[in-house]
Every structure is written in structure tokens, then in C-alpha cells.
Amino acid sequence: MSSHKWHWLHSPITGGVLLVIAATIALLWANIAPEHYYAVWHNTLWEVSSGFSDKVNQINLHKIANEFLMAIFFFFIGLEIKRELLDGELSSPQKAALPLFAALGGVILPAGIYYVLNAGLPTANGWGIPMATDIAFALGVLAIVGSRVPVTLKVFLSALAIGDDLMAVIVIAIFYTEQIFVNELMVGLAGLVILGIANRSGVRSPLFYYSIGLVIVWISFLASGVHATVAGVAVAFTIPSRREISMDSYLDQTKALLNDLEIDRHCEKDVLTKHAIKTLKKIKAVSFQAANPLQLKEEALHPIATLFIVPVFALGNAGVIIDSSMLNELTNPIVLGIAAGLVIGKPLGIFLFTKLLIALKWGSLPTGVTWSHVIGAGFLAGIGFTMSLFITDLAFADPQHQVIAKVAVFVASLISGIIGYIILVRTKPIDA
Template sequence: MAIRNVITCGLEPIDQVLMPFQHFFKSKSTGGIILIISAVVALIWANSTWAASYFSLWETKFTVGYGELALSKPLLLWVNDGLMAMFFFVVGLEIKREFMVGELSTRRQAVLPIFAAIGGMVVPAGIYAIFNINGVGAHGWGIPMATDIAFALGILALLGDRVPYQLKIFLTAVAIVDDIGAVLVIALFYTSEIAGMMLLLAAALLVVAYIGNKAGIRTPVFYAIIGLIVWVAVLKSGVHSTVAGVLMAFTIPARTTCDAEAFTTNASNLLKEYESAITPGSSVLTNSTMHSALLSMQRIATRAQTPLQRLEHGMAPLVDYLIMPIFALANAGVALGGSMAGAVDTSMISVGVALGLFLGKPIGIVLAVILLVRISGGWPGGMTLRHFIGAGLLGGIGFTMSLFIAALAFEDQAMLNAAKASILAASTLAGVAGYLVLKSLPLPEDS
């Protein structure tokens, strides 16, 4: 619960100017808006007179390290293998939090979104397979399975109070389960040959991080160093390196070292100490007692939080406003209308991806919900079938994860371009359709 009626400290003129921008960047729809802008920029750039510079940029080799320890990859792979590992790390933190205290923490809460997410993964993959099971695009069955939560929640935010809060929670939980499924699919089905020693090294380091967690090590530097080595080991093992991000997230401590009672007592005592040290004309720069009390309050406030909370809160803006837009800029550029002479037939890839996302997602999610509603005997939270149809359509916004899996599935550029174009088209249609369905619902009586 938010603390209200707090006396605010004086704002500088620059703070007053920047406040609207700060509120903008805190809104739920911002991440989706920035992703859209990045994707549009990539599409325009890739189909402009400067298209050659777009494609050559992401093919530019970038080397880190020296000699045998050097990693040399095109810039596109640094984005997809490196930056996206940080994205998956934050996803892992969200998954861990949801299972510990969130919407997946109890069986009753978890059943509906888990079954809906499974339906929303199986049906799209099945639809894709119907069109491609014996074709050149058979390996792309995982592409239409994912949901882009940033876009989906961004659209829900635009609908405001017309959408019940329970539906937002449901869609978030579905997307979290979707992410778990995507990670498993990537690890099990989009992995090259396995280098056993590297995999064993990664596993050993994860055990070290887990032991550090249990031993009470809470400094982010410890986990950052181990995480970097785990990422390199997983990258060298043949398993996709982004899996390292999720696995490392599970080792991050989720316990406080200062419970609520101890925090309240200590904070009260420190506030009294700070207040008693105040003298007319005094400044924290010259009053050592005030300064000491402030530092002590900062320490106990940090100990009252969990490292998982601090990392998730601190890294989410980096992921939402930098990493994902860079990923979209690097991956959404598709040369439209180019000559396909001599290329493989990609029509079934396009059909499979488009129908999987636009039809398969809502059909799978809604059928799973209807089945559970019939078993349980009522719609949850006062919601109706139309609410879940709208949510199912928003689940068809694949974008980030779908583009990511497409890049893993296809090395052939024509096949990859066909998949990307269908992802962008189907995600746009699903987003618009989901918005219109939910927009047509009557406002709640208490709004």
C-alpha cells in the first residue's frame, strides 16, 4: 500500500520540469510505446535508401577479450546473446517472485493462468505445425508460442478502468508462465551441440551462487561476477546463453535481514536521534550526528529489502527502456517487397506464424479458461467470456520473444524475413483486435 500524506522535500526547478517525463517513464504503457517506435524505425530504415547501412551495422564484428579468451561476434549476436541475457535475468527474477509471493504462489491462484498459458502455447504450435510439419520451416514451431507482456500491458493501460484489475493480473501471470515455457523450449529444442565440460562448469558456478545465497552473501557484485562467468560457460556449452540469465536469477536471495518489527524500531530510534541533533542553522554537512543517523537509516532500509527486489526494481528500467528497444531495432528490420527469386518457399512459414499468433493464441487461452470455468462453476473475479477473448487476443502479441525464437530457428534469411514480417503483422492485428474487444465492454459499475 502506498504511503499517503507524506511531506515532500523542496523540489528544484529542474525537478519540476522533469517530473512529467519521470511520470511518463513510470507508466506501464511506456515500454510498449518505445518498442513500437524502435520497431517502426527498424522497418523504415531497412526499407529506405540507407538499408545497406542498417544490415551492415548489425553484421559488424565486435571483439571482447584477447587471444584464446576473446569473444568475437557480429553486433546482432551481442544483442541477442548478451543484452538479452540481462532481459532473461529480469524475467527470471519476475518468475521467482511470482512463485514465492505473487499470482503463482498458491495452487488456487496458479491453476487458471498456468492452464491458459499451456493452451496458449500448445494450440499456436499445433497450428504452425499443420502448415509446416513436412516443410522447410518445420523448426519454427516455437515462434507463435510467446506473449510480449510489455505490449499487452501497455494496451491494457490505455483502456484504464474499463479493464478489471483481475484481468491485468491474469494476463501478467499468463505471460510469466509463457516465459517459462519459452525458456524451456529454447533450452531443449533450439540448442546446438552440447559441450559437456562447459555445461558442468556453469552448473558448478550456479551451485556456488546458491551456496552464497544460503550463506547470506547479498552483495550484487558476487552474483554479477559469477553470472558473467556462467554466461560465458553456457555460451560455450552450446545451450543458448540467455538461459544463463534465468538460472542466475533463481540464485538471487529473496530474504530480508531486517524484519518489519526490527526495521520499525530501529527507524524510530534513528529518527529521534536525527531530530534531537537538529539545531538552528545546522546542516547535515557539518552535523556528524545527523549524517550518521541518515547513513544508518539508509543501511537498515537496504537490509529491510531483498536483493531480488532491489535488482528487479533497478534493472527493469534498463531492460524496458534500453535493452528491449535495442533488440527491436536490431531484429525488426525486414526488407519488404524484395525479390524472392531463387529463394525457398516461405509462404507456409508466414501462414503458420500469422495464424498461430492471431488465432492460435486466443483459441488456446479461451478454451483452457472455459474448461476450468466449467469445472469450478463460475467466472473468476466477475469477469466474462468477452474479457478472456480480449486477453487471449492480446496474448497473440508475440513480438520480442517470437522474434527472438525466429532468429534461433532460421539461419536462412528469406525464412527469417518471412517469420519476422508475419510476427509484426499478426502482433499488430492481435493488439488492435484485443483493444477493440475490451474497449467494447461496458464500464464497471463502480468506476
């Protein structure tokens, strides 16, 4: 009853709706009171130095959202990726081949289209912007389509988006790191080694992993110049994913402990006996031993990531001033590259690479999925909102370029989402 009551917290529709609301508020705020919007998000709150170098980090709300909260979001993404690799749609070469290859096509073609249209220009560094998929929006639209599409399409799109996220993290780490401070990076890597050893040694305390992950790894990566979101994914991969006891052992132990509680069955007082408290603590400890720490953290972080972190990120990054001058930018190479990359490159890349894999007989379409479904899902993957905005700030130092790119992301993502929805709604089930 309780879990059913709160099921909406894990619904992709809820996350998508909150994201739209946050982006709309940001746009209105930035256009009605631009000075106030900029002051709230960008005025320096304090300055921090790691002590290893002369680099000083200026901390403001925008940086907290982009470097701290998004690191937690990427930690959540890392947990999803690890789970999928261990026991999900990416857990074997046969399962992983189709979504990963499709994701690769959805990364290469949009990035290539953007680069061709911006080659030789100062804006060429934005090639990573149209390669990203906003999994919250994409799955939200798919949820709105509902039972008209097979469940296997949601699984395919989810695995594809996770593969997309993995590639985005690699791209951010390699191509969007301007300068690396080695001392700080080595401290961060040492923190990861400590976490890895702890995992292998059977340490399961959440406090231990969070403390080392935040105090050593995240701060060191932030100071090193390697984007802190990479630290989030790296720490996620050190989280234990093995249960301490089997389900058989758990059932035997809990049955014994429950039998031990029989003497307290008729206790109607709110204040329990010491015996009852001790037994309940034992049941809690055994339950934790039987659970998968990685899954527990992923379940706990899901509502925080989708209902708080991503909307806050949108609130701090979607605030761009839109005026009549934007009409003059319709032929800007940034706009053309992003629009063509998301609206054309994404679905085309996913379709072509999926087609190629199946032609080579290295995979097959999921049960109930047609080529129209693949094309529709490809357009949904063209909703690049959150990740595209994130990469925009990494790719461009010029505020004007950032504004143009963000507006292009808004428009292109909206077009991709609408086209994908129409295609999927109009596609008949395979058995129709």
C-alpha cells in the same frame, strides 16, 4: 512527489511506445540503407574463445543485443517469475492454476497449428515462433483500454504472460540448443551452485551475485551452446528473496537512529558532521536489511529492461526489407503458420484451456472478468513481437526464412492487438 514524477518510467504504455518507435526506425533504416544497417549490426567486432574447446564466438552488435542485453532482460523476467511464485498470482496452486493452464493452451495450440502447416518442410523448426507473448505490448494495449476493463484482467494477463515466458525459456533451453559443450556448461552450473550456496548462507551483496552471474554463469552458458538467456533466468532464481529483519525491528531501529540525529536538527550547513554521516549510513544499512533484495533488483531493472534493452533489441532485429516480392509470400507456410498461430491459435488456446479448467471445477474466472474479457486478453496475448522475433533467429539459419517470419510476426501481432483492443473496448463491465 519524486516517485510520482517518474511513474511514467514504469508505465506499460511508455515501453510499448518506445518499442513501436524502435521497430519503425529499424524498418525505415533497413529499407533506406540496407547495407549500412547490416554492417552496423552484423560486422564482427571481435572474436572470443572460452579456452575449453575450439569454439570461437564472433561478437557483433547484433549478438550483444541478443545474447548479452537479452540475458539481462531474461534475468529481469526471472525475477518477476520468482516473485510471482513466492508471493504473487503463481504463489499457490489455486492462484496459479488458471493463468498457467491458460498459458499452456496459448503455447500448445499456436505451436501445433504452425507445425501442422509446416510439417515435413525445412521450416518446421519455427513452431516456437507463434507461441510467445510480448508482455510489454500486451499490457500497453490493456493500459490504453484503461478503466473499461477490471484490474483483475490485468493481473490475469500479467500472470498468463509470465507463465508464457517461463514456458518459452524451457522451450529455448531444450529445443533451440543445437550443440552443447559440456565443459563450459559444467562451469556455468558450478557458478549457479556457488550463487545458490551464497543465497542460503545469507550473502546479500549485489556485486557478488552480478560478478559471479556475469563472469562465470553467463559467459559459460554462452560458450556452452545453451542460450545465454537461460542463464539470465537461472541466475535470477538464486537472488535472495528474504528480508534480514522484520518491519517491527526496522521501525524500532530507525526511530532510535532518527532520535540520535536530533542533535544535528538545526545544522544548516551542507557539510554534515561525522556523527550525522555515520547515523545516515546506519539508516541506509538497516533499510537495506528490511528490504527484499529480489524486489529491489526488479524495481531497478524494470525501466532498463523496458525502456532500453527491448527497444535496442527491436532496433537490431526488426530491420527487414519489405518489397513487392513479399506479396508472393502470403501463402508461404511460414506466414500461414505464424499468422494462424498468433491470430487464431493464441486466443483459441487460451479460451479453450480456461474453459476446460473451469468446467473441471479446478478454478474460476477472476472477479469482474467475463468470457469476452478472456477472449480479448487472448488476442492481446497474440502480440508476439519481441519474443517471436527472438525465437525466429534461433529457429531459422536461412536469412530469407528469418525475413519472411519477421514480417509475418509484425502483421499478425498488429492484427491480434487491434482485434483484442476492439473486443475489450466493446465489452461491458460485468455489473453493467
